[in-house]
Amino acid sequence: MASLNIRNVEKHYGDLRTLKGVNIDVDDGEFLVLLGPSGCGKSTLLSAIAGLAPVSSGQIVIDGVVVNDIESAERDIAMVFQSYALYPTMTVRRNLTFGMRVRGASRQQQDEAVKRVAGILQLDQLLDRKPSQLSGGQRQRVAMGRAMVRQPKIFLFDEPLSNLDAKLRTDMRAEIKKLHQREKTTTVYVTHDQIEAMTLATKIVVMQGGEVQQIGSPQTIYEHPENLFVARFIGSPAMNCISGTLKLEGADAVFVGGAQASAGLRVNLGEISAGYRPYVGKNVVLGVRPEWLAHSADITSPELIQAVVDVVEPTGSDNFVILLACGETLMARFAPGVGESGQRVGLAVDLSKALLFDAATEQRIAR
């Protein structure tokens, strides 16, 4: 149980800066997910927290103590690796107790810890097996057990589910969430899978190019991405991002598709807000999530985006529909059965949710 503060952490390899001034605060009991594409620095940051790789500058603080110069073993953290990294020559029991044995814990303490963890993770039947005799999911559980056995201040997970098949991954995801709800141990979890991030996190850190792009709750990140990178990275299918300009028509702010492809696409955003006013006449990007587009049979109204259905991708629960509107490709999420290839439809944008981004800085424009 502990808080974690990352203050201005930088990491350089020669001229290469893999972490650029990272600041993150994690409160006691939080589940923090570091999310980003490969090479964004998230694993480097995790290694730095674990004490497996030193940082070039900045501080890592656990429970108010700067741990930069404290050995990994003394930081009271536990880590679950993507490859599980189980000790191949030891039985499950000895894998679980290795850390305790190295630290000279008594036989009784070891037995109690194994009993507790094996109970939680259903490892009782597997204790005398070697890792090579376990399935992928069982190895994963042993890896987690090894982390839990010492009751550390902080759990670190490095893409723990990416070696599992889809079904098992979903099960283990729920398992991890349950464990966190029960034990409430502060957790830092690295992944490139946004579903994992959204489902597990109490707080997500989106990273790109060694920089923090946004820190926020899953819902905030989804509905109010700070910039175009986050907007495009989060959400599947991705957010529709349409380039154009902002115009003032009477009292209304109107988005007009400006790029050649989207010329003629108009969205009336309603009465102009103070936030939008400075951007009148400037290049902006309109961001609309697929489910913020509503289907309408009205194919004449100038208030709606007139579009033609190109491809329909039914998923059972939804129909993801690719539409062409004024040369722009849009993705919409309709109810099952709605939409048919070649059909003309009107699209209404949910104006309470649609976002505007500054095309120059790629930052979101506050209303």
Add this chain to the structure above:
Amino acid sequence: MNTMTTITESATGIDTRALRRNMITLVRRLALYAALIGFAAFFLMPLVVMVFASFKDMDAIAHTSILSFPTHPTVQPWVDAWSSACVGTSCVGLRGFYWNTILMVVPAVVISSLIGAVNGYALSKFSFRGANLVYGLILFGTFAPYQVMLIPIAKMLALFGLSNGIGGLILLHTLYGLPMTTMFFRNYFMTVPQDLIKAAQVDGAGFWTTFLLIILPMSTPMIVVTVIWQFTGIWNDFLFGVSFTSGSSTPIMVALNNLVSTSAGERPYNIHMAGALLSALPTLVVYVLAGKYFVRGLMAGAVKG
């Protein structure tokens, strides 16, 4: 009726074709085995000659073909070679030299393998600035011809007071074995995932604890390879033995040479052959017992898993 004939005809047609194909396969197979057996016989011939000769008395050797089976087999040549044949000036057999060699081989193999394992572990898992350069220099040692270094070695051994003794040979074989053992272990440990080391680090294990409790127990195939390699290399060494020892302190290969070159009158080929076989026996035994692991270990680096 007509269709029936067609069917039978075509059926027999297929049969003869299949039969011919089988015949060709069989002939090919036979030719292949004949060739392989021929080669095997050719390469085994010297060994057969040695074994036959070692069980014949001198009379039989002088009057029968070297390929003829000993009609009155005798183990006397083996007994003589072991305990009474003249090695140089003293007629004591190879027995004492066997012991010399074991005293030299065992520590040299153990020490060079252990240090090689630690070297390989440090070079592959705790990579430091210049680790590759260090490894390159160590590798260079595997190419160095020993003859070049004989005189410096002689000086060095004299300086340490290790001339003419097993101690000096242990030191030499340990040192000159290190490039090979380091290379074996380094390459093997390169295939061990780095995450294991990190996990051990987080668990609180240091350099040596990780090495002894995690890395060494999973190195059995490489340990076997290294031990066989070092054992045969050191057991069969002649150059260092003949250069830095003499008299009763020489290792077996030098003693064998002395036994064969000690001649007064008729050369006792049967004793020579028995002596040669005796000298080669330990390495043969090691190969037969652990050869399976040897091949497996050599492949370990090449094929993942």
